[in-house]
Amino acid sequence: xxxxxxxxxxxxxxxxxxxxxxxxxxxxxxxxxxxxxxxxxxxxxxxxxxxxxxxxxxxxxxxxxxxxxxxxxxxxxxxxxxxxxxxxxxxxxxxxxxxxxxxxxxxxxxxxxxxxxxxxxxxxxxxxxxxxxxxxxxxxxxxxxxxxxxxxxxxxxxxxxxxxxxxxxxxxxxxxxxxxxxxxxxxxxxxxxxxxxxxxxxxxxxxxxxxxxxxxxxxxxxxxxxxxxxxxxxxxxxxxxxxxxxxxxxxxxxxxxxxxxxxxxxxxxxxxxxxxxxxxxxxxxxxxxxxxxxxxxxxxxxxxxxxxxxxxxxxxxxxxxxxxxxxxxxx
Amino acid sequence: xxxxxxxxxxxxxxxxxxxxxxxxxxxxxxxxxxxxxxxxxxxxxxxxxxxxxxxxxxxxxxxxxxxxxxxxxxxxxxxxxxxxxxxxxxxxxxxxxxxxxxxxxxxxxxxxxxxxxxxxxxxxxxxxxxxxxxxxxxxxxxxxxxxxxxxxxxxxxxxxxxxxxxxxxxxxxxxxxxxxxxxxxxxxxxxxxxxxxxxxxxxxxxxxxxxxxxxxxxxxxxxxxxxxxxxxxxxxxxxxxxxxxxxxxxxxxxxxxxxxxxxxxxxxxxxxxxxxxxxxxxxxxxxxxxxxxxxxxxxxxxxxxxxxxxxxxxxxxxxxxxxxxxxxxxx
Numbered sequence: 001x002x003x004x005x006x007x008x009x010x011x012x013x014x015x016x017x018x019x020x021x022x023x024x025x026x027x028x029x030x031x032x033x034x035x036x037x038x039x040x041x042x043x044x045x046x047x048x049x050x051x052x053x054x055x056x057x058x059x060x061x062x063x064x065x066x067x068x069x070x071x072x073x074x075x076x077x078x079x080x081x082x083x084x085x086x087x088x089x090x091x092x093x094x095x096x097x098x099x100x101x102x103x104x105x106x107x108x109x110x111x112x113x114x115x116x117x118x119x120x121x122x123x124x125x126x127x128x129x130x131x132x133x134x135x136x137x138x139x140x141x142x143x144x145x146x147x148x149x150x151x152x153x154x155x156x157x158x159x160x161x162x163x164x165x166x167x168x169x170x171x172x173x174x175x176x177x178x179x180x181x182x183x184x185x186x187x188x189x190x191x192x193x194x195x196x197x198x199x200x201x202x203x204x205x206x207x208x209x210x211x212x213x214x215x216x217x218x219x220x221x222x223x224x225x226x227x228x229x230x231x232x233x234x235x236x237x238x239x240x241x242x243x244x245x246x247x248x249x250x251x252x253x254x255x256x257x258x259x260x261x262x263x264x265x266x267x268x269x270x271x272x273x274x275x276x277x278x279x280x281x282x283x284x285x286x287x288x289x290x291x292x293x294x295x296x297x298x299x300x301x302x303x304x305x306x307x308x309x310x311x312x313x314x315x316x317x318x319x320x321x322x323x324x325x326x327x328x329x330x331x
Numbered sequence: 332x333x334x335x336x337x338x339x340x341x342x343x344x345x346x347x348x349x350x351x352x353x354x355x356x357x358x359x360x361x362x363x364x365x366x367x368x369x370x371x372x373x374x375x376x377x378x379x380x381x382x383x384x385x386x387x388x389x390x391x392x393x394x395x396x397x398x399x400x401x402x403x404x405x406x407x408x409x410x411x412x413x414x415x416x417x418x419x420x421x422x423x424x425x426x427x428x429x430x431x432x433x434x435x436x437x438x439x440x441x442x443x444x445x446x447x448x449x450x451x452x453x454x455x456x457x458x459x460x461x462x463x464x465x466x467x468x469x470x471x472x473x474x475x476x477x478x479x480x481x482x483x484x485x486x487x488x489x490x491x492x493x494x495x496x497x498x499x500x501x502x503x504x505x506x507x508x509x510x511x512x513x514x515x516x517x518x519x520x521x522x523x524x525x526x527x528x529x530x531x532x533x534x535x536x537x538x539x540x541x542x543x544x545x546x547x548x549x550x551x552x553x554x555x556x557x558x559x560x561x562x563x564x565x566x567x568x569x570x571x572x573x574x575x576x577x578x579x580x581x582x583x584x585x586x587x588x589x590x591x592x593x594x595x596x597x598x599x600x601x602x603x604x605x606x607x608x609x610x611x612x613x614x615x616x617x618x619x620x621x622x623x624x625x626x627x628x629x630x631x632x633x634x635x636x637x638x639x640x641x642x643x644x645x646x647x648x649x650x651x652x653x654x655x656x657x658x659x660x661x662x
Contacts, residue, residue: 029392029629036390036490038516059367061360061632062403063393065410072393079396083490155640159367159414180652184643185369187653211655275606275624293606294640298360301392302633309486309625312515321511322518324542 002081003042003088005108008116011086016040018311019104019120021092021257024049025297026287027126028076029304035083037312042086042118044106045077046254049128050289051297055147055227058156060297095123095257102283104257121283122311125258125271126304128289129251134169134194134219141221148227150245154178155296158185160244167232167245169219171196176203178248179212187211190240192232194219196249215240255290267292276310277303285311333412334373334419336439339447342417347371349642350435350451352423352588355380356628357618358457359407360635366414368643373417373449375437376408377585380459381620382628386478386558389487391628403628426454426588433614435588453642456589456602456610457618457635460582460626465500465525465550472552479558481576485509486627489516491575498563498576500550502527507534509579510543518542521571523563525550527580546571586621598623607641608634616642 003011018034020027023045034041054069063072081087090106093115104118131152133142142150150167151157165188168179176199179189191207193199195218207214217234224230232240253269263281265272270293271286273279279286285307288300334342349365351358354376365372385400394403412418421437424446435449462483464473473481481498482488496519499510507530510520522538524530526549538545548565555561563571584600594612596603601624602617604610610617616638619631 025392029390032390032392038490038493059360059363059636060393061356061363061407061410061635062391062398067393075395076392079392082396159369162369181647183653184647187655189655209654209659210652211658213658294637296633296636298629298633298636302627302629304392305390305627305629306625316512316515321541322514323540324518324520327542327544328540 001086003086005114008088008108011042011118012116014040014119015101016042016086016118016120017315018122018124018308019044019102019118020124020126021095021104022046022049022126022128022254022287022290023073023077023087024051024126024128024288024300025072025076026128026300026304027124028073028080029301030124030126030285030287030308031080031085031087031304032076032083033305033308034311035080035085037308039308039312039315040086042088042120043077043080044088044090044092044104046091046127047089048130050130050152053131053147053152057297058160092127092257095261097261097281097283121315122285123283124285124287124304124307124311125255125279125290126287126300127254128300129253129295131247131251132171132249133247134249136219136221138221144227145222145224145229145245146247149224149229149243150222150247152247153295154182154185154246154248155294158182161185161246164188164244165242166190167192167240167242169194169245169247169249171249173197173199173203175248175250176207178246179207179210182246183210186244190215190242192219192240251289253290258284275306277307278310332417334417336445339419339439342373342449343447345371345450346432347373347417347449347451348646349453349455349639350375350433350449351455351457352426352435353377353380353457353459353585353618353621354404354408354418355382355457355459355619355631356403356407357459357631357635358455359404359411360632361455361457361618361639362411362416362418362635363407363414364636364639365642366411366416368639369415370639370643370646371415371417373419373451374408374411375419375421375423375435377422377458378420379461381461381483384462384478384483388628389490423458423588426592428592428612428614452646453614453616455616455618455635455638455642456586456621457631458585458588459620459631460584462578462582463502463580464578465580467550467552469552475558476553476555476560476576477578480555480560480574481553481578483578484626485513485516485577485579486625489513492516492577495519495575496573497521498523498571498573500525500576500578500580502580504528504530504534506579506581507538509577510538510541513577514541517575521546521573523550523571582620584621589615606637608638609641
């Protein structure tokens with residue numbers, strides 16, 4: 001059922017089998033599986049996740065390469081609800097481990113917000129990341145290109161940058177190292193720091209040795225039309241010619257609600273999980289970009305499958321088997 | 332490019348970056364990723380794999396739940412070819428490890444077969460399984476129900492069996508244990524051995540204690556219409572009432588071509604692989620149903636992503652970085 005501030009009261013007494021934080025590709029996969037295992041689950045989706053920004057999904061078996069992320073998210077949410085999952089737009093503010101269950105506090109509504117608390121036996125952390133984008137005065141100018149010809153994932157879109165002039169936009173010196181992977185796809189790389197970091201001598205020398213120019217000024221605006229990048233104008237008016245680019249400025253993680261839970265093993269901002277996506281806390285599972293490993297839609301979708309299946313196994317094994325009572329009474 | 336006996340000669344001198352044995356969900360995912368990494372790959376698809384038999388795919392994010400397996404396979408093959416992969420209908424008969432590469436002998440054509448040998452640096456074993464079906468005189472009668480209301484995967488289709496009268500068809504005594512998982516979805520289970528195995532006292536007692544009747548006669552035919560099962564007629568004319576069922580008779584693996592390769596770790600018929608799907612042989616990767624783990628489409632698709640990515644990393648790291656020569660000459 002689709003929940004909202006109007007009808008969510010009906011679920012405040014529900015003990016969900018699992019609460020899924022995040023309705024991206026991984027969370028929706030988990031919800032579809034959980035629902036089809038006959039388990040009660042709630043997906044809490046804050047919106048504006050990474051996959052919503054994807055203008056096309058090039059490499060997912062079964063879908064046309066020009067399928068936008070938002071279409072898949074809508075489709076998956078409808079599918080999960082149709083199988084019996086609950087789905088709520090809201091932001092998970094806090095999770096408390098109560099021993100046998102979690103209580104999950106959700107902020108619902110941007111204005112006049114309410115803060116319902118839901119309860120679940122298991123928690124699936126599928127709240128992923130958002131890519132950091134360069135901050136310009138006119139953010140619409142960034143959105144006009146980001147996800148189109150200005151990419152955020154080299155694995156997804158490197159192919160579409162093949163042998164083109166490309167800008168690599170970074171925020172820290174270490175992020176410049178992406179140039180030495182991106183050069184698999186194109187060697188025509190200009191590195192832009194947008195004035196955000198100092199660059200040491202060693203990195204400068206390495207860039208020079210590869211012929212990749214470094215621009216340390218702030219970006220004024222992206223040039224082009226119809227989402228097709230043509231160049232980047234810097235603060236002094238100089239233009240760096242480029243028809244494509246990679247933004248490699250790191251990610252913002254939505255994982256604050258887990259930070260005070262003991263027994264969770266982290267690798268930086270990523271949760272460490274086993275082959276079934278179970279974290280070091282036996283009732284918390286982690287999927288997709290929030291988990292260690294490759295940030296790819298297909299991986300997140302499989303993670304949802306695995307986490308839901310392990311939760312089903314745990315719940316099934318903890319319960320009594322169902323007997324065919326009619327046949328038993330004949331004995 | 333789509334290869335056939337007519338044009339494959341053009342590829343006999345090619346050293347592929349990877350040869351993918353199997354064009355199911357995992358193999359196609361690997362091929363799409365490999366092609367988009369700019370790597371040369373060949374998919375060899377024998378046909379008639381497990382996913383071809385799926386009449387619908389209930390639990391894969393992004394696709395309608397009534398999407399048949401054959402549609403996804405066709406779609407994925409076209410996508411892989413469009414990105415640059417080669418694709419050949421054929422049966423991999425033998426693989427020889429030549430140290431830096433493999434030679435892969437393929438049988439092409441059912442009649443007047445030819446046996447071309449292709450070469451690849453890496454091998455992706457994605458040749459999966461086929462489910463064993465009960466052998467009846469009239470196999471069309473089996474195909475009329477298998478994949479429709481007579482399922483082969485409990486995780487995929489247990490939900491669609493909810494509280495229905497179900498037959499569980501097995502070939503060995505240990506396969507009967509599936510009854511004690513299937514009872515999560517329905518307790519109205521009749522177990523049919525199709526005369527294929529002896530059943531010991533302990534199993535009989537356990538079935539009786541759950542109220543699940545055991546039928547040890549051969550199956551004569553499945554009853555119903557329009558793919559909707561209504562019952563199973565046994566050899567003596569008795570009819571077991573059922574509107575659904577699970578065939579749990581094991582799988583036929585297509586992995587013979589790997590059996591003489593040393594250094595491969597097996598778990599029964601499944602290959603053991605690491606988190607990137609790399610087997611104990613560093614140039615052989617294993618995906619999906621051929622690999623240890625859950626046999627699910629989403630898992631196979633992610634496996635293809637992971638294997639292709641690791642192969643790309645290995646090949647990329649082994650090569651020289653591409654420089655922007657024009658800028659270097661300016662120095």
